[in-house]
Amino acid sequence: MIEQQVSCIIVDDEPMALNLVESYVLKTPFLKLEQKCGNAIEALEYINNHKIDLLFLDIQMPDVTGLQLSKMLPKHTKVIFTTAFDEYALEGFKVDAIDYLLKPFNYAEFLAAASKAKEWFTLIKSKDNVVETAVGKEFLFVKSEYKQLKIKLEEVLYFEGLKDYIKIWLKDQPKPVLTLMSLKSLEEELPLQKFMRIHRSFIISLENIEAIERSQVLIKDKRITVSDQYKAKFLAYISNNSLD
Known part of the structure; x- marks a missing residue:
């Protein structure tokens, strides 16, 4: 059985951070990297023309922040925030982020967050999860x-x-x-x-x-x-x- 893949893009204005997350994505079998973006405007343009499941999204970026971008996304696109500023963690949940990674994070932490995203999309896309039991029980x-x-x-x-x-x-x-x-x-x-x-x-x-x-x-x-x-x-x- 082919494992369902989650399409994703990485958004960060720091090249080193982009490359690190890219390396993590590439060794995670269920993630499919579609694009790397150095700012939110570039990311939004790409998302408007491609169906993307997941963003690994930095918060602190010039012009348009990650939080602002997260509120412009299509309903089906979800976010894992990546940031060095832990005071933003609560803000992440206000926009229904899947998870929140505090820089610097290791691959184990990344994988745990990515696995939550995979679980989300499995639940959304699999019709098997709609099967109900004990329907008539009152x-x-x-x-x-x-x-x-x-x-x-x-x-x-x-x-x-x-x-x-x-x-x-x-x-x-x-x-x-x-x-x-x-x-x-x-x-x-x-x-x-x-x-x-x-x-x-x-x-x-x-x-x-x-x-x-x-x-x-x-x-x-x-x-x-x-x-x-x-x-x-x-x-x-x-x-x-x-x-x-």
């Missing part, structure tokens, strides 16, 4: 306080893992239902079109998301961080359900 019975409680899935805001227990947070109930179960076993029982694991300790109801701010999901009065392990899958869901 409720679960869970054991709590010596009773089998019927939990309607439409009333669930999110599930919170706590060691060997799960807290089930429901609409209009100030206290959660507590049950002895693992998140992993619960996840297998939930309809994937309605629920998603976004953190080691949280499975959320997608229908009850009120807002997404940076790398956090707001559900009712709870802010839940989307961890790196689950970020690509969650961002793919958001992308597939966003207006162009």
Whole structure:
């Protein structure tokens, strides 16, 4: 089976940085280098004429910064920021960067970031990931306080893992239902079109998301961080359900 490739360009006004990232790209089998650009204007012109999956993008550049360029990109084009200025890290997540590499970075760090990008594009492009399970399931019975409680899935805001227990947070109930179960076993029982694991300790109801701010999901009065392990899958869901 041929490995899916991610087309990319490198944008940096420093020739040494361009050459270093190029060397990393060339020894990464799933990356396909399309172009190297010394400034954002040159990069934008190339992107407007070619479909590019990924940019390795420096932030601090003259005339047009990497952050400014990132806000001009087509929806399908994603960014991994490369910069020596760590105060820009938070800004990177505001524009849905796949990852952020702080100069000087080594190949292992580069590969980890590139692998996140590969995961993102695999999720977006593979129709196999659209297959849903437990489509018709509307409720679960869970054991709590010596009773089998019927939990309607439409009333669930999110599930919170706590060691060997799960807290089930429901609409209009100030206290959660507590049950002895693992998140992993619960996840297998939930309809994937309605629920998603976004953190080691949280499975959320997608229908009850009120807002997404940076790398956090707001559900009712709870802010839940989307961890790196689950970020690509969650961002793919958001992308597939966003207006162009």
